[in-house]
Amino acid sequence: MTRRFPLALRGALLLPLALLSAGCALDEGEGFAVLKPSVQxxxxxxxxxDAGDGYQALASDFQLRMDTASLRLGSIDLLASSGGGGATTFDPSSPPPGYSLCHxxxxxxxDGELVDYEDIQAELGGGGSTTTTMANLPVEGDLDLLRPAPVGLACQPDCELPRTTLSRGRWSITGVRMTGSVRDNRVPAxxxxxxxxxxxxxxxxxxxxPLAVLTGDLDVPSDRENAPGVELGLKLELTPALFDVMDWSNVAAGPDGVLDLDxxxxxxxxxxxxxxxxQVTPVAEVTRGAR
Structure with missing residues (x-):
């Protein structure tokens, strides 16, 4: 027996299906998530x-005051990992075959490439673990560490992501400029x-x-279960603890009398x-919303 529906009812049934189909489809070139990254x-x-007069106490009993400070980044890579597992531990002092000069x-x-400790650990874990760079974020100019402000970043090749989960950020530091003064709190000094x-x-x-490569964990799914717009605030905080290991009495002065690390x-x-x-670990602040 054939059942017939009035035209008005048939249209009412077809319209939600059409809307559902449109809601599930991706526009051409549109990813599961779109990044809006910044760095600070x-x-x-x-x-x-606090040791007074703008100085900060160090573990070495020296005291340091920072007058100017800036950082230059080559870029930040956003990485996604898949597979892996296992319990083999990577020891930088005894690298596995195929690797050397770990620092x-x-x-x-x-083959001459620089490989992160985490990537080598993933390889040792077995299970076909792979790490893929999903986006590269070039950073132009120096970042003023004493007047921090977020700087918007572009993505290479694109801020539109396929279905994946960003698991790690890799920062390449290519320049450090700092000036200040130090004094000794020991007696005798x-x-x-x-x-x-x-x-x-x-x-x-x-x-x-790079002078140093820093890594920080991420957890940014790119899928249909989370809002597609991703405001990704990448942040790095340096503190006086950075200088705790330094013996300033062993730093030779330049011709101008300034202690010059270079x-x-x-x-x-x-x-x-x-x-x-x-050893400093960057962090990320993630806010999700509309595309």
Whole structure:
């Protein structure tokens, strides 16, 4: 028996189906999520370390005052991982075959690439774990650490993401500039009075290795279960703890009397500073909404 519906009723039934179909479809070139990224970096004095006159107490009993500070980033990579598992632990002091010279958060691979510790750990975990760069965020200019402000970023190749989950951000630091002064709080003091210092480090050349590579966890699903608009605020906070490992009495002064970390004779102190910098963990603030 054939059932017939009035035209008005048939249209009423078809209209919701059409709307449902349109709601589930993606426009051409439209991803599951669209990123609206920004970056902000800051140097933040800590109240518990206040030593007066703008100085901050360090674990070494030196006291440091920061007068100017800026950071340069080559870019930030947004990564997604899949697969993996296992319990093999990666030890940077004893890298697995195919890797060498592990420092500042990465190792040199046999083909000359820089590979993050986390990526090597994922490989050792087995199970076909892979890490994919979903977006590269170039950062133009220096970030003023004493006057922090969010800077909007563009995405390469696109801010539209396929179905995935961003799991990690990788920051390549290519320049550090700081000036200030230090004094010794020990009795007897390791040096008298205050000493000005200067840090002016830069990775030069198109193929130059970054000064340090930082990584921070992300949890940003790109799917139909979450709102598509993703305001991704990437933030880095440096504190006086960055200088705790440095023995300022071993920093040689330049011709102008300023303690200069970039001077050839200060290689050991410079390395300690960069290793400490590589331990800083960036964070992310995520707000989701409409596209």
């Amino acid at each position: 970096a800051a140097y933040t004095p800590l109240p518990r370390r 500042n958060g990465h190792c040199h691979s046999a 390791r040096f008298a009075g205050t000493r000005d210092f200067r840090i002016s480090l830069a990775a030069t050349g198109a193929d130059a290795e 001077a050839p004779g200060n290689a050991a102190v410079r390395t300690a500073f960069l290793e400490q910098l590589a």
